[in-house]
């Protein structure tokens with residue numbers, strides 16, 4: 001079958017990979033001139049099934065409300081900059097109870113665990129080196145009370161197959177000797193033993209190369225303005241340059257821009273942009289001692305990992321519309337974290353910065369499968385965990401297209417199986 005995949009982020013390229021592998025003639029189209037340039041370029045690089053918790057939780061409304069008046073919250077909303085958020089916001093609030101939060105977390109966890117296996121398989125089959133580190137991840141706490149609460153919270157994912165250890169400050173230093181000088185600032189950590197990290201851009205570029213070896217084409221630097229449907233089927237996509245692409249089937253993986261494209265054929269996708277900030281610094285030599293393990297500071301919600309000889313640090317989730325601007329003030333959580341816990345890890349005067357938008361669904365899991373016209377499939381809305389969940393999602397979408405039963409249940413992932 002001829003398939004057009006719209007979007008060449010980590011979700012689009014892995015979709016193309018599985019479709020090409022099963023014999024389809026694939027064309028990937030992206031407005032940017034290279035693959036993985038938006039969210040897939042700025043992420044923290046964590047493959048963090050252990051961090052599958054849905055953002056829509058009983059505490060989220062309070063945190064968002066607080067963000068209107070105080071500056072220190074990691075989750076923020078600006079109603080003046082994101083006026084179109086009313087329907088999405090109402091759906092998000094409906095998910096903010098304990099029962100829905102648990103259900104959504106478990107849907108994400110199942111997908112993330114499956115996806116990590118698929119990622120490892122692609123990397124092994126295609127011999128992809130993406131500066132991956134398979135030493136687990138640390139979820140760090142500074143305050144003993146929050147640490148206690150974190151231990152209780154993490155039990156949910158542990159009860160569903162996620163191997164995690166509880167570490168006191170000595171255990172943290174044993175796992176990551178780099179923290180020895182700041183041990184007194186750490187209350188403890190949950191160590192996600194099977195979590196990992198790596199460079200999403202490097203991964204995407206090598207998956208692109210694998211697709212090209214299988215005959216797939218990448219049309220880059222030319223965006224899709226709309227889909228055209230007739231007789232219940234998408235016939236073609238119209239491109240920025242006025243040209244068009246026809247195919248038997250279309251997969252929409254355009255991240256935060258998927259809803260606009262879907263609307264051209266009457267499909268409504270509840271995906272909203274949540275802006276985050278990303279900084280990359282050259283690692284300092286420090287006598288040969290290098291950071292080994294990726295981490296999340298559970299209080300500042302700042303995440304980081306070593307990517308080769310660079311340190312990637314990301315922060316914040318702001319519902320402020322589609323813009324991707326940033327200023328020095330926006331980087332304050334990254335600055336605070338690096339000063340507090342990693343003061344000597346990197347050349348902080350040589351930072352490269354960006355802001356990018358996570359494609360968030362109100363409930364948390366991405367949207368997978370057919371929607372609207374018979375030959376339109378969606379693979380979008382991976383939120384804060386797209387690197388972690390992409391390979392599994394793409395394998396599921398390819399299986400659905402081929403009429404095969406996906407290897408894990410799709411309940412809670414398709415548009416029709418969620419409330």
Ligand SMILES: Cc1cc2nc3c(=O)[nH]c(=O)nc-3n(C[C@H](O)[C@H](O)[C@H](O)COP(=O)(O)OP(=O)(O)OC[C@H]3O[C@@H](n4cnc5c(N)ncnc54)[C@H](O)[C@@H]3O)c2cc1C
Pocket residue numbers: 006007008009010011012029030031032035036037038039040041042043044045046047048222223224225253254255256257258261275276277278303314315356357358359380381382383384385386387388389
């Ligand atoms: C600060 C930050 C930190 C993160 N940290 C992590 C992490 O540690 N681990 C993790 O698993 N996830 C993380 N994420 C989330 C992850 O990066 C995203 O979920 C993931 O990259 C989404 O991939 P995507 O392919 O759907 O979207 P994108 O990477 O945004 O790709 C979408 C593509 O579609 C293209 N496109 C858009 N509109 C059009 C159009 N009209 N025509 C053609 N092409 C179009 C774009 O150019 C783009 O290339 C983080 C995200 C952010 C912002």
